[in-house]
Amino acid sequence: xxxxxxxxxxxxxxxxxxxxxxxxxxxxxxxxxxxxxxxxxxxxxxxxxxxxxxxxxxxxxxxxxxxxxxxxxxxxxxxxxxxxxxxxxxxxxxxxxxxxxxxxxxxxxxxxxxxxxxxxxxxxxxxxxxxxxxxxxxxxxxxxxxxxxxxxxxxxxxxxxxxxxxxxxxxxxxxxxxxxx
Amino acid sequence: xxxxxxxxxxxxxxxxxxxxxxxxxxxxxxxxxxxxxxxxxxxxxxxxxxxxxxxxxxxxxxxxxxxxxxxxxxxxxxxxxxxxxxxxxxxxxxxxxxxxxxxxxxxxxxxxxxxxxxxxxxxxxxxxxxxxxxxxxxxxxxxxxxxxxxxxxxxxxxxxxxxxxxxxxxxxxxxxxxxxxxxxxxxxxxxxxxxxxxxxxxxxxxxxxxxxxxxxxxxxxxxxxxxxxxxxxxxxxxxxxxxxxxxxxxxxxxxxxxxxxxxxxxxxxxxxxxxxxxxxxxxxxxxxxxxxxxxxxxxxxxxxxxxxxxxxxxxxxxxxxxxxx
Numbered sequence: 001x002x003x004x005x006x007x008x009x010x011x012x013x014x015x016x017x018x019x020x021x022x023x024x025x026x027x028x029x030x031x032x033x034x035x036x037x038x039x040x041x042x043x044x045x046x047x048x049x050x051x052x053x054x055x056x057x058x059x060x061x062x063x064x065x066x067x068x069x070x071x072x073x074x075x076x077x078x079x080x081x082x083x084x085x086x087x088x089x090x091x092x093x094x095x096x097x098x099x100x101x102x103x104x105x106x107x108x109x110x111x112x113x114x115x116x117x118x119x120x121x122x123x124x125x126x127x128x129x130x131x132x133x134x135x136x137x138x139x140x141x142x143x144x145x146x147x148x149x150x151x152x153x154x155x156x157x158x159x160x161x162x163x164x165x166x167x168x169x170x171x172x173x174x175x176x177x178x179x180x181x
Numbered sequence: 182x183x184x185x186x187x188x189x190x191x192x193x194x195x196x197x198x199x200x201x202x203x204x205x206x207x208x209x210x211x212x213x214x215x216x217x218x219x220x221x222x223x224x225x226x227x228x229x230x231x232x233x234x235x236x237x238x239x240x241x242x243x244x245x246x247x248x249x250x251x252x253x254x255x256x257x258x259x260x261x262x263x264x265x266x267x268x269x270x271x272x273x274x275x276x277x278x279x280x281x282x283x284x285x286x287x288x289x290x291x292x293x294x295x296x297x298x299x300x301x302x303x304x305x306x307x308x309x310x311x312x313x314x315x316x317x318x319x320x321x322x323x324x325x326x327x328x329x330x331x332x333x334x335x336x337x338x339x340x341x342x343x344x345x346x347x348x349x350x351x352x353x354x355x356x357x358x359x360x361x362x363x364x365x366x367x368x369x370x371x372x373x374x375x376x377x378x379x380x381x382x383x384x385x386x387x388x389x390x391x392x393x394x395x396x397x398x399x400x401x402x403x404x405x406x407x408x409x410x411x412x413x414x415x416x417x418x419x420x421x422x423x424x425x426x427x428x429x430x431x432x433x434x435x436x437x438x439x440x441x442x443x444x445x446x447x448x449x450x451x452x453x454x455x456x457x458x459x460x461x462x463x464x465x466x467x468x469x470x471x472x473x474x475x476x477x478x479x480x481x482x483x484x485x486x487x488x489x490x491x492x493x494x495x496x497x498x499x500x501x502x503x504x505x506x
Contacts, residue, residue: 032419039420124503127369131424138402138419 022155029143033164036136040167043129044089050121051092057115058099061106068098096122133167140164184285185487187480194280198474201269201276205473208265212469215261219254226250266469273467274319281482282321286490289323289330293465296320296333297362305364305455306374307446308357312337317362319465325490326499327506332363332489334464335457360460361489365496367425367454369503375401375416375425377434377447383410405431411438412447425449430496437495441488456492 055069072095075088100119103110110116144163146152155161182189191198230246274293282291296317303311315337322331337357344350382390394400394413401414401422408431416422426434438445446457464485471478493499 036419120503127427127503128420128424130427131422132420134404134423135419138404138423141402 018151019155022152023159026143026146026152026155026159026161029139029146030161033136033139033143036132036139040129040132040136043125043132047092047096047122047125047129050118050125051096053114054096054099054118054122057112057118058102058109061102061109068095071095072099093126137166140166185483187476187483190281190284190483191474191476191479193284194277195474197276197280201272201467202473204272205269205469208269209469211261212265215257218261219257222253222257223250226253269469270467273473274465277467277473278465278482281479282486285483285486286323286325288325289321289490292320292322293318297331297335297364301364302335302337302362304450305362305448305457306376306450307448307455307457308337310339310357312357313340314338314354321486321489325493327501328368328493328498329366330363330490330493331365332361335360335362358457358459361456361458361464363456363458363489363492365454365456365493365498367449367452368498368501369425370452371421371425371449373416373418373421374448374450375414375422377412377414377426377449379444379446380409380411380413382413401426403431404428405435408432408435411435411443433496437492440495454496454498 051072055073059069072092075091075095100122103115103119147156147161147163184190226246226249227243230243230249233242233246234240236242271293274291278293279291282289297320298317299312299315302308302315302317315335317333317335320331320333324330336359338354339357340352341355342350342352380390380394382393384390386393397413397415399415399417401416401419403409403412403414403423403426405428412434414422414426416425434447441458444459448455465482467473468475468478
């Protein structure tokens with residue numbers, strides 16, 4: 001009888017320890033996901049801070065492209081907290097690329113020290129944004145595996161852990177970047 | 182003009198190869214003469230000893246002649262062979278390889294007697310064990326485009342001492358790494374180190390190996406499945422790891438691994454990239470038996486240099502579109 005009790009006790013302890021390990025695994029995965037998301041946010045803010053300088057640098061050259069400038073400024077001024085945030089960010093990316101393309105028609109702009117420096121800084125930030133998104137997607141994959149695979153799925157149901165969504169990586173971001181300086 | 186073209190390279194360093202080849206011929210002739218004389222002294226001593234033994238009907242004559250043959254042969258060897266081979270090898274390195282390096286990459290310098298310091302090897306973190314014996318030679322360093330590069334041959338060994346039940350101690354030397362060690366300036370700034378090592382566990386133990394990898398900590402899973410099968414990536418910062426290992430960089434490393442072999446190790450640290458390329462052959466050497474300007478020898482040397490220098494292009498290290506100059 002005592003031996004049976006010991007087995008029951010040992011079994012319960014094992015279940016408890018496993019439960020703690022699995023639960024803690026979920027928490028660290030969630031933290032990794034949140035950290036990655038926060039780093040996307042940090043990089044997006046860095047980009048936002050660079051945009052006024054870029055607009056200032058190209059203003060004198062944007063004759064017919066006034067509308068483009070205004071669109072970039074409008075996208076930049078959209079509230080960072082709004083639901084439209086990430087849709088707006090895509091507009092900002094497209095707008096910035098078009099502003100850089102101005103340099104092809106205006107050699108003076110392309111040779112401006114300030115413009116080149118901004119281009120480098122923005123390329124840097126774009127790379128960091130892309131890296132942060134990929135890190136976030138990797139964390140999401142880990143999290144979703146935990147939620148969907150046994151025995152994690154039991155915990156997911158009990159603690160209401162739900163699948164998370166990935167950032168969609170556009171095909172243009174997967175392609176090798178070729179930037180001419 | 183294709184800088185890797187053998188004929189063009191030979192034409193460019195024609196004077197140097199001719200000069201070194203003249204010295205090679207002298208050394209080779211002296212060695213050939215030495216071989217004849219050494220054979221004569223050794224065989225002569227033995228035949229003489231044998232004849233004395235026959236005539237005196239006593240074997241002692243032969244046994245007395247034996248040490249004469251060995252000592253005489255050794256003396257002739259040193260007189261004729263001496264350091265001729267070593268001298269030729271160094272002449273070849275300075276006179277031919279040095280010029281060849283300048284021909285294909287004018288920004289690079291070849292220093293055959295120097296190597297990558299042990300401290301740099303250890304600092305890379307590419308290998309866990311600290312070597313007990315470390316040799317490095319054939320240092321090539323300088324700039325390729327905007328990229329600072331340094332590479333050399335390295336042989337690092339670990340000493341293992343064991344004592345058997347009788348109390349006898351034996352020592353053996355185990356190679357940790359033998360091959361080309363390369364250090365290059367990376368085109369991006371980063372703070373946390375990222376290691377890209379051969380995926381031995383997954384290769385041998387499959388799914389279980391994959392689980393085992395996690396025990397090592399800081400495991401980062403990359404999107405490229407081919408890259409994932411070849412390498413195991415560890416980095417303390419998930420974002421910075423991906424900032425370095427972009428999808429394009431993963432593809433480049435897959436190609437590099439296919440070219441350089443499955444044991445290729447890479448570490449990104451302090452805004453530099455370290456590569457350990459295993460190789461059992463001794464690179465950057467001249468063969469005294471071949472004419473200095475031998476086409477095949479030259480093609481082989483050019484191939485070795487190209488294999489190292491092209492890494493800069495293959496990893497796209499000269500692209501400077503980020504904030505690092």
